[in-house]
Amino acid sequence: MSTVAAPTGSENPLEAGLERLPVHPTTLVIFGATGDLAKRKLLPAIYNLAHEGALPERFNLIGVSRKDMPDDDYRQIARESIEEFSRTKVDEKVLDAVLSHVRYVSGTFDDASAYERLEEAADAYDEDAGIVFNRVFYLSTAPEFFPTIIAALGERGLGEHEDAEVRVVIEKPFGTTLAEALDLNRKVLDVFDEEQVFRIDHYLGKETVQNVLAFRFANGMFEPLWNRNFIDNVQITAAEDIGIGTRAGYYDKSGALRDLVQNHMLQLLTLLCMEPPVSFTADEVRGEKVKVLHAIAKPTPETVPSMAMRAQYGPGVAAGEDVSGYLEEDDVPEDTVTETFAALRLEVDNWRWAGVPFYLRTGKRLARKVTEIAVTLKPVPHLAFAQEGSVGVQPNQLILTVQPNEGVSLSLGAKIPGTRMRIRPVKMEFLYGSAFLSQSPEAYERLIMDAMRGDATLFTRNDEVEAQWRVCDPILEAWRDTPGPLATYASGSAGPEEADALLQNGTKWRAL
């Protein structure tokens, strides 16, 4: 039986045993409140938290955007977005209760009067309730507005609030180059302390990404193998089967490396390679991840051609339909050299991983949508079995699939039934979603709650984002200096053949 001390005021004795820990009353401010992200992800996530009873005891939402409209019109936009995109069936009474605490402030992000109205609205919530709400500013705007909004919040004195916590959540991309990231960090940290800043990478909110840590550090059977002595190579793939759709404006400025490698894929790599943290606190976990990034050899103009390649999708057939190439997509400049496919070979130069190649590839309009980490072990040192009449003994592979079929699979050599000792690989597969009798929350639900709670473990720290850019920036610079022509690959294919040149020692890309 657990022992209990009489309450002293320093700890909350009522929170023991609860799955959902208390969160201080919060006013969440969304900049870009009528944008796609807010409508598809943030507002539905907030509703789902309310539905589950997980929102703070008292919760207010203030939407900020350019369009001039009254509160009720914004509430209607929010209602329609939630009804369309919520993962749970909407309970109108819960939705009404949520929307009754929603207000809207219109104004351009450089309009000082908008921040005055925002402060008035937030103060009014405090006064009405007779308590001081924590404040979370969520920057869900185009990245060029981040510095403007941060500076305006600072000028208005909204970076702090007496007797309450103030936090800022910044969406990706955090800069498009190292210089921009450094500059943005400087501007953000002029107004906020690092503890107040939550740079979001929604991949980290995915249960299966967090499960990489559980898989590594909760299972003794893998850790002894998790090093250069047993692992031959690692392939991290983030393949999409769709093209750029209507996002040409964003995508052509970004490209595959910025869009997925600099953030999501390097996050996967650091989780896979990091040393066990002393504890699962924000700084311990992030400190270990940063060490991995620091151990990655910085690319140089001389090494980039042999460790990185890029390509664009050309016309082809996807899902049985003829589709156009990137250069023929609407609003894509005809002479663009933006890559829709990027592949890298990285090395993590530390005691654990020296000499193990890490292959990363990502691309649009590939044969299949899949995000996975494939860890290939070294082959057994001696083959006592006859190879004749079978595919023979293959190295074991451990596959951590992030999406769409979240799970873990392990390939093992097994005897083919019969009179001879013939071996072939068989696959053991564990589907993550099948195991735990519950539905995983959306990544944004988890991350919004963590930001309101002040837990930054699943957010990117300033030195981490800078270290990510130190890996990617030289590649982008080298590509900028050698503009083309780019290799192409047929839409619906597995990617460009030129990517094979990155592979060493007979390694092949895994089939998508």
Next chain:
Amino acid sequence: MESPLTVEAAETAEEAEEGVEEVWRAEDTTPNDVEAALRELLRQRHMREDIVAARVLNLVVVVDRDWRGEIENRLERLGRYRPSRTVLCAVEPGRTTLDAWAAMTPDHESGPEPLFREQVELKVGPQHIAHLDTIVDPLVLTDVPTLVWSPHGHAEAVDSLARLGQVVLIDSVAEPDARAAIGRARELTEHAYVVDLAWLRTTPWRERLASSFDPPEWRRELAAISTVTVRYRPDSGASALLLLGWLSSRLGWKPGSMAGHEGSLVCHATARRQDVTMKIEPMPSQSAPGLAGMTVETASGISLSLDRAPGGLAAVRRDRRGAESKWTLTGASRGEAGILGEGIRQALLRDPTYRPALEAAGTMLS
């Protein structure tokens, strides 16, 4: 006796409704034959589809034959929360032999690659109950927890299954006598981990109370609580007692015995600073099982009330000067299916606060 290896297409309307594609059935059979049939069902499924069942939980349910349908319907509504393998033992008066039915059912709600749930139904007689463990033992998946649920009583069956079942699911509000319900729960906690649906009905209330008293200026008021009143549907006294038991155990109060007072039950607890009056009041107007509301008052003159309301719980806070503040704590009703699903999920977790709450509730009823 039929061969255990003959698997047939599903044929009854009930099976079709449940999405069952293939079944095995036998009369006057043995547990070993049932187990062989389960292996055969799995083998046949593997031959057709590249599936691997990720198994996490067995559920053994003991029911009265005549009320089997109601329990099956409740299990059917669990959706994703359905256990990996369910063994339902239907007790039929006068039966001396064992009949069995087994199936693997795809759960198409689980995604493009459906998960499969294994279902076994056994018809057993009263004479089997005392040694039900010897029948069920070959039928549960080894190395995953086994949850035992006996919604129609059959305490002897639960005791028999104690060796197999690490977790027992109960619903203390299903027992009309709260004293007997709390007593039985205490007895079960001696040899198993207990998941009590009556306790899970208090979860939103516990979470909200913990949240309300979380700000430091309010946390200090926990030591000044002088009166707690819990309102409940008349058949849900066990939930009300467990909520008071939880507060007592978490705040270090020493409760006395409950006594009747104007239709309510009242007791006094000794806290560090002052006595606390604890009261449970039945609310006949409450339709859903569980709690209707609660009020916490402090010696310093402030109070907090939480009551069921559209869209969640209506909160009213009154300060020392009598000024009121009202708001809604949002949350959708989980419904009885949601609570049962949560009960099954809780079999994979451990809540260290239930047993102390139960002990305190037992003390209040002593």
